Amino acid sequence: MSLLTLENVTLRFGGLVAVNNVSFHVGEGEVFSLVGPNGAGKSTIFNLISRFYDPAEGDIRFKENSILKMNSDQVPSLGIARTFQNIELFEQSTVLQNLLVGRHRHRKTGLMAELFFAPKVRDEERRHREVVEEVIDFLELQAYRDKYIAGLPYGVRKVVELARALASEPKILLLDEPASGLSVEETQDMIFWVEDIKKQMGITVLMVEHDMNLVAAVSDRVLALADGKELAIGTASEVQSHPAVIEAYLGTGERIGDDA
Amino acid sequence: MRFVFKRSYDADINLFKHKPQAMWYLALLALVVALPWMLDEFFLGEATNVLIWAIAGMGLMLLVGHSGQASLGHAAFMAVGCYANVIMLERGVPFILSLPLSGVIAGFAGVIVALPVLRLHGIYLAIATLAVSVLTEDFIVIAEPWTGGVVGLVAPPIDVFGLEIDRYGTPTEFYFLCLIVTLVVLAGYRNLLRAPLGRAFVAMRDSEISAQAMGVNIRRTKATAFGLSCAATGLAGALLGHYAGAFNHETFNLVLSIQLLLMIVIGGLGSIHGAFFGAMVIGLLPQFIAISRDGISSAFGLGSVTIPGIESGVFALILISFILFEPLGIYGRWVKIRTYFELFPFYRKDMFKRQKSYLKTERMR
Numbered sequence: 001m002s003l004l005t006l007e008n009v010t011l012r013f014g015g016l017v018a019v020n021n022v023s024f025h026v027g028e029g030e031v032f033s034l035v036g037p038n039g040a041g042k043s044t045i046f047n048l049i050s051r052f053y054d055p056a057e058g059d060i061r062f063k064e065n066s067i068l069k070m071n072s073d074q075v076p077s078l079g080i081a082r083t084f085q086n087i088e089l090f091e092q093s094t095v096l097q098n099l100l101v102g103r104h105r106h107r108k109t110g111l112m113a114e115l116f117f118a119p120k121v122r123d124e125e126r127r128h129r130e131v132v133e134e135v136i137d138f139l140e141l142q143a144y145r146d147k148y149i150a151g152l153p154y155g156v157r158k159v160v161e162l163a164r165a166l167a168s169e170p171k172i173l174l175l176d177e178p179a180s181g182l183s184v185e186e187t188q189d190m191i192f193w194v195e196d197i198k199k200q201m202g203i204t205v206l207m208v209e210h211d212m213n214l215v216a217a218v219s220d221r222v223l224a225l226a227d228g229k230e231l232a233i234g235t236a237s238e239v240q241s242h243p244a245v246i247e248a249y250l251g252t253g254e255r256i257g258d259d260a
Numbered sequence: 261m262r263f264v265f266k267r268s269y270d271a272d273i274n275l276f277k278h279k280p281q282a283m284w285y286l287a288l289l290a291l292v293v294a295l296p297w298m299l300d301e302f303f304l305g306e307a308t309n310v311l312i313w314a315i316a317g318m319g320l321m322l323l324v325g326h327s328g329q330a331s332l333g334h335a336a337f338m339a340v341g342c343y344a345n346v347i348m349l350e351r352g353v354p355f356i357l358s359l360p361l362s363g364v365i366a367g368f369a370g371v372i373v374a375l376p377v378l379r380l381h382g383i384y385l386a387i388a389t390l391a392v393s394v395l396t397e398d399f400i401v402i403a404e405p406w407t408g409g410v411v412g413l414v415a416p417p418i419d420v421f422g423l424e425i426d427r428y429g430t431p432t433e434f435y436f437l438c439l440i441v442t443l444v445v446l447a448g449y450r451n452l453l454r455a456p457l458g459r460a461f462v463a464m465r466d467s468e469i470s471a472q473a474m475g476v477n478i479r480r481t482k483a484t485a486f487g488l489s490c491a492a493t494g495l496a497g498a499l500l501g502h503y504a505g506a507f508n509h510e511t512f513n514l515v516l517s518i519q520l521l522l523m524i525v526i527g528g529l530g531s532i533h534g535a536f537f538g539a540m541v542i543g544l545l546p547q548f549i550a551i552s553r554d555g556i557s558s559a560f561g562l563g564s565v566t567i568p569g570i571e572s573g574v575f576a577l578i579l580i581s582f583i584l585f586e587p588l589g590i591y592g593r594w595v596k597i598r599t600y601f602e603l604f605p606f607y608r609k610d611m612f613k614r615q616k617s618y619l620k621t622e623r624m625r
Contacts, residue, residue: 050472050473052469052472071477072472072473073472073475073476073477073478074475075473075475076473076474076475077475081473081474082473084469084470084473088467088469088470088473089466089467089470090462090463090465090466090467090470090471091466091467092462092465092466092530093459093462093463093466096272097459097462100456100459101459101460101463101471101474101476102474103456104456104459104460104463104474104475104476105474105475107456107457109455109456111457111484114451114452114455114456114457114458115448115451115452116448116451117451117454117455121451121455122270122273124456125269125273125454125455126269126270126273128456129269129272129273130269133269164474168474168475
């Protein structure tokens with residue numbers, strides 16, 4: 001069953017067409033990757049799904065329902081969680097507090113109950129904490145639990161972003177370049193984690209990534225984009241060997257022969 | 261160094277991290293309760309003043325320090341609380357109702373002001389709230405039948421179930437009234453910070469975009485922050501009315517707004533401690549200047565020399581030195597000193613340096 005569907009989505013910034021008539025669907029339990037050169041519109045698609053941008057045309061559906069009528073703060077309530085390419089953590093808070101913000105969509109208590117810290121609030125806090133601790137165990141963040149983000153190295157911050165998204169118990173996880181800036185070992189960890197997220201947790205993953213090792217290792221299907229347009233869709237190897245994709249990354253190749 | 265062994269999640273949920281910490285705060289509370297028997301009437305009045313500043317400071321700290329929204333107009337909400345309280349008292353509402361209601365009214369005033377200015381950020385928000393402060397002053401003058409115009413109002417004595425509370429007649433009772441309000445506001449504030457809404461405030465301050473992506477409704481959360489902040493400030497305003505006895509539109513002028521902001525910056529943004537430290541500085545400094553001036557002039561036989569503007573001068577000097585040398589405020593300095601001894605000899609000078617190496621993009625605004 002298709003969990004997330006984009007149908008003929010177009011987004012223009014003035015004269016620039018950032019996303020041009022893009023359609024794809026992400027099936028339940030799938031790892032779906034978006035690849036393409038810089039400026040292809042990959043992150044823009046994420047921001048469309050997060051409702052930071054309004055598409056000029058087309059429709060975005062979660063399960064059967066269009067999300068275009070929702071505000072960006074209502075999207076997470078569907079079970080759509082995301083990370084950001086340029087790490088958007090809450091710097092002056094600890095890792096634990098960051099992950100607890102990830103639980104915000106499950107908030108059940110109102111202002112008054114929280115002002116008086118009613119017993120219900122405490123129960124909820126314990127429950128949130130249990131979920132967060134599971135995520136901490138899964139991503140091996142125990143050592144950083146009470147550390148402030150401002151003092152953490154880049155690689156750990158990337159993991160904390162992933163953890164915060166997972167803490168919201170999403171149905172679909174949007175990962176914006178999870179491996180950018182990570183070392184080889186850290187990327188290897190990321191491969192295992194994405195596989196486990198898919199297999200153990202049963203969470204669907206939509207990913208933007210440049211590292212083809214990661215993409216090839218975990219993706220069920222890959223969509224290549226360039227200049228906002230779809231180039232090719234298929235398995236990682238199919239897309240990598242597709243002539244249009246090679247052209248987009250490397251040029252047409254005609255000039256090379258001339259120069260040599 | 262102390263190692264706290266946590267045995268349940270409650271260790272992170274409870275108000276105090278460990279027993280000794282709770283004991284210290286209990287000792288502080290005991291000291292504050294014993295204060296009327298330790299100080300004479302004048303200094304007890306000053307202590308009351310500090311408490312009132314601290315309540316207003318907590319209000320502003322919630323908004324500026326924890327939610328990241330600037331406000332240069334909080335004197336306006338003090339005025340709303342103050343006038344609302346006295347107007348209700350004059351019309352026969354008992355104090356036990358009029359005080360909380362004045363907080364509620366100031367809170368709603370805050371929400372009403374917040375709604376149109378929610379889209380503004382930083383300096384623009386500061387200017388918009390500044391305008392609110394100026395407008396409120398004029399409005400008080402215009403609404404003469406209610407507010408007494410430029411003549412102002414006189415706060416009637418407080419009567420709580422037959423117990424008469426008056427700033428000059430019964431200073432101890434008035435002190436305890438202010439202390440109770442302080443503790444109630446403090447408890448609410450602390451509770452909020454360990455609950456989802458408090459985390460949403462901080463999240464909104466540090467990254468609106470990702471707070472939104474976590475499901476935080478930015479508009480509603482900002483309005484709530486404004487409302488709660490203005491409610492606490494309104495309570496402080498109501499108490500200030502009784503403390504000052506008589507007040508008019510000039511009591512709540514722009515200088516008060518700036519002093520409020522100064523207070524939390526000097527105290528240390530982003531911590532409740534900061535509100536209290538700042539209140540001590542702002543509340544006690546004028547008296548400190550006056551006393552030391554008298555001391556100096558009598559020591560040198562200068563007679564009673566008054567230097568106009570010395571108070572503002574010293575305030576400005578203190579603020580500038582804080583921004584230059586200790587942007588984290590008094591509380592920040594205290595945390596550094598404590599960490600130095602906790603980690604001795606491993607404290608590093610740049611331990612509290614803010615890292616700016618991973619800049620956030622604001623490209624989606």
